[in-house]
Amino acid sequence: MEWVNTIIQGILLGGIYALFAIGLSLSFGIMRLVNIAHGDLIVLSAYVALVVGQNTGLDPISSLVIVVPVMFALGYALQRGLLNSTLSGGLLPPLLVTFGISVIIQNGLLQGFGAYTHRLQVGAIETASVQLPGGIAVGVYPLLVFAVAVCAIASLQLLFYSTRLGRAFRAVSDDADTAELMGIDNRKLYAVALGIAMIFTAIAGILFAIRANFDPAAGPIRLILAFEAVIIGGLGSIWGTLLGGVVLGVSQAVGAALSPTWQILAGHIAFLIILILRPNGLFPRTRD
Amino acid sequence: MTLLRTQNLSAYYGDFQALFDINVTVEEGETVAIIGANGAGKTTFLRAVAGALATDPDTVLFDGQPIGDKTAHEIVRFGIAMVPEGRRLFPSLSVEENLLLGTHSERAGPWSLKRVYELFPRLQELRRLPAPSLSGGQQQMAALGRALMSNPRLLLCDELSLGLAPVVIRDIYECLGAITADGTAVVLVEQDITRALDASARFYCFQEGRLALSAPTKDFDRAALTAAYFGL
Amino acid sequence: MELVRVERGTRASRIFAILAVPALAALVTLPWWGGAGDMRLIAEMAYFLALAQLWNLLAGYAGLVSVGQQAYVGLGAYALFYLTGVLNMNVYLALMITGPFAGLISIPVSFAVFRLRGAYFAVGTWVVAEVFALSASLIGVLGAGSGLSLTPAILRQISPDRATRDTILYLITLAVSVLVFAIVYLLLRSRHGLALTAIRDSEPASASLGVNTFRTKFIIYIVTAACTGLVGGLIFLQKLRVSPEAGFSINDWTVVVIFMVVIGGIGTLEGPFIGMLVFIILRELLADYGSYYLILMGIIAIAVMLKAPSGIWGWVALRYDLQLFPVGRRLALARLEEISGTAK
Numbered sequence: 001m002e003w004v005n006t007i008i009q010g011i012l013l014g015g016i017y018a019l020f021a022i023g024l025s026l027s028f029g030i031m032r033l034v035n036i037a038h039g040d041l042i043v044l045s046a047y048v049a050l051v052v053g054q055n056t057g058l059d060p061i062s063s064l065v066i067v068v069p070v071m072f073a074l075g076y077a078l079q080r081g082l083l084n085s086t087l088s089g090g091l092l093p094p095l096l097v098t099f100g101i102s103v104i105i106q107n108g109l110l111q112g113f114g115a116y117t118h119r120l121q122v123g124a125i126e127t128a129s130v131q132l133p134g135g136i137a138v139g140v141y142p143l144l145v146f147a148v149a150v151c152a153i154a155s156l157q158l159l160f161y162s163t164r165l166g167r168a169f170r171a172v173s174d175d176a177d178t179a180e181l182m183g184i185d186n187r188k189l190y191a192v193a194l195g196i197a198m199i200f201t202a203i204a205g206i207l208f209a210i211r212a213n214f215d216p217a218a219g220p221i222r223l224i225l226a227f228e229a230v231i232i233g234g235l236g237s238i239w240g241t242l243l244g245g246v247v248l249g250v251s252q253a254v255g256a257a258l259s260p261t262w263q264i265l266a267g268h269i270a271f272l273i274i275l276i277l278r279p280n281g282l283f284p285r286t287r288d
Numbered sequence: 289m290t291l292l293r294t295q296n297l298s299a300y301y302g303d304f305q306a307l308f309d310i311n312v313t314v315e316e317g318e319t320v321a322i323i324g325a326n327g328a329g330k331t332t333f334l335r336a337v338a339g340a341l342a343t344d345p346d347t348v349l350f351d352g353q354p355i356g357d358k359t360a361h362e363i364v365r366f367g368i369a370m371v372p373e374g375r376r377l378f379p380s381l382s383v384e385e386n387l388l389l390g391t392h393s394e395r396a397g398p399w400s401l402k403r404v405y406e407l408f409p410r411l412q413e414l415r416r417l418p419a420p421s422l423s424g425g426q427q428q429m430a431a432l433g434r435a436l437m438s439n440p441r442l443l444l445c446d447e448l449s450l451g452l453a454p455v456v457i458r459d460i461y462e463c464l465g466a467i468t469a470d471g472t473a474v475v476l477v478e479q480d481i482t483r484a485l486d487a488s489a490r491f492y493c494f495q496e497g498r499l500a501l502s503a504p505t506k507d508f509d510r511a512a513l514t515a516a517y518f519g520l
Numbered sequence: 521m522e523l524v525r526v527e528r529g530t531r532a533s534r535i536f537a538i539l540a541v542p543a544l545a546a547l548v549t550l551p552w553w554g555g556a557g558d559m560r561l562i563a564e565m566a567y568f569l570a571l572a573q574l575w576n577l578l579a580g581y582a583g584l585v586s587v588g589q590q591a592y593v594g595l596g597a598y599a600l601f602y603l604t605g606v607l608n609m610n611v612y613l614a615l616m617i618t619g620p621f622a623g624l625i626s627i628p629v630s631f632a633v634f635r636l637r638g639a640y641f642a643v644g645t646w647v648v649a650e651v652f653a654l655s656a657s658l659i660g661v662l663g664a665g666s667g668l669s670l671t672p673a674i675l676r677q678i679s680p681d682r683a684t685r686d687t688i689l690y691l692i693t694l695a696v697s698v699l700v701f702a703i704v705y706l707l708l709r710s711r712h713g714l715a716l717t718a719i720r721d722s723e724p725a726s727a728s729l730g731v732n733t734f735r736t737k738f739i740i741y742i743v744t745a746a747c748t749g750l751v752g753g754l755i756f757l758q759k760l761r762v763s764p765e766a767g768f769s770i771n772d773w774t775v776v777v778i779f780m781v782v783i784g785g786i787g788t789l790e791g792p793f794i795g796m797l798v799f800i801i802l803r804e805l806l807a808d809y810g811s812y813y814l815i816l817m818g819i820i821a822i823a824v825m826l827k828a829p830s831g832i833w834g835w836v837a838l839r840y841d842l843q844l845f846p847v848g849r850r851l852a853l854a855r856l857e858e859i860s861g862t863a864k
Binding site (some may be wrong): 034036082085086089091092093094095096097099100101103104107108110111220221223224227228231261262264265268269271272275276279 | 647
């Protein structure tokens, strides 16, 4: 029963990793942009929620009402103002510019908030648990996070396959040149894409910051976890992102069961093994 | 008023000059053919008009308005639509979704999904299939339909007959008649000159980026054309 | 008797070579006319320059944009500390082993990371560095979370006297920096360098001409890893202790190095020099303002990438057609007298 418990914890852990991964997956799928600042933007969202909470008294979940639009606007502005000009320059400009943004965010947060760790509080739900048949207890909060992840992925699926905007996203992802010839304003579309990516990033940031401590340097590891989930799942697959997160979560849970300090390392090793054996991930879709 | 006029249009890919002082006109409702060998600059010309290649503003005039420096998506809104060389349908989209993609420019006009399906009944049967599963001829019809959905005043067709069987080419060119009946002007770029000349009122012959010959098709002189086509 | 000659040098490079000699002499004699603080600063500049040249070789020439070279800095450092501290090896011998050891480890690493391309390769190398760091923090004989320290006995092997030791370490650092630069320079001047430039310009085209792109990149990756390991060992030999955080710190060993190369001029040999100077100057100027200098460097790096992607040196070189470290070959027409045989 111990192992079943471990697997279940791992699956639920995969929920937050999938949420981390969505934003990264979106910007790569639509713009072929790997946003090195992605992890730092997750952490930035947490800090924005912190500030909103301190100034309005809103609890973290309610503060989403403010944080989400703020992060959407930030994503839109970032893409429109800065990142769009890097897209045609080859590999280096987007990588190095987002790298620069990452360093700026980290050090900006450090200067502004200091190196202290923070946590967003929501009260009892953080530690509540439910009993499943078989005597397994699962935390209510991880269950909720997983449910949010599933809803997020489902809503993305809906967006991409049942809406006009989603159709435009898929077209641009296939062939940006021809999409422009059909009347689509690529530059604006990319900005909207990053804005939407940031909506999910904001949600991920707040949900993560309720469960774990965060500080200005917490970004890079979030990027790596998101990245691992995306690669394991396979580039270009929306549901693959969820599965990638779950595989990562389960690997970490198994590692943690062997020894708590092995958790993150176990995830890295699983990632490297899958990378060597199945370089295209478990459910690849995109043609590059 | 001339619908499309290019004035000393030159175009470059980096340092390489692909077009030299091209002067072409297309009247409202007219069908014009542009022929020439591979690398003559025909596709470059279409891309320059469609806005995929940046040029000086006054070198391309649409309805008298300079559009040379406008971006491709802005130009679609003016009423110029492109059927790209090689079809370039979106592989992740179904046939119908590809057609609907043509409506993103939000131009009003007679063309709708219903009307495109009337013109190409076969597409209606195939509409839910992914675009790559269609045959070459069907894809060409879909690409044409997609361009029509933006209700263009000028349709740019790049190598409609590329890679298609003669019987299929005939079918597609027959549909052109229905399209131009509405008053839509068409520019036909082709390497295969027979079809293009049959369908058009005037033609231009390009040779290595330059205008080598232009004449009404009824005055077509095979010897002169051969000389112009091959640069003899 | 040829109509064209292949020339390597340029006028600027010859002038520069002449000027460089006294400059180098001044640096070598620093221990005798400067203080310990000066030596520390120059040593730091020297090893940052080495790291920058190596990253430039990897990313700017071979197109392998790695964000994980800190893996080899830490690896070299830990190798040195383990060999000397646990296996009681002579410190000089241990130092000579760090390079080849890092190079060896980079071989299996490349099997994993070469599966990825572009930006994914970058993050993949970062993951590997994290794996190294986490592993080091979990292994007992490597000191786990606290790391390892150099004992006084090890330091005495270099010299029992503090001042002499500082001088020896300083000169070794200078020598290693020059060595690394020489390796990079000679590599780029060789056929491999020509292959790299071809690959950089167009990988498919060069592959179709018979350039073995995979093997070239593989060799560059191994060589860079080995040299980075050596520099890492040297850096921590002077810091006296290594921990997982310090040895594998992305901020200390990769962020600033990337900024240096990008601002100075990626894909040029002169760029890392300039970038390193910019970094040191900014850091010293803004020393009292916490990490603002990093924010500023980030902004400058972004501005450079957007407006002048070839960096400061790239802009200068283009404008004035300068090359101080010639790696190319130019065709020069033979003079008329040479052809007609009337030359002396």
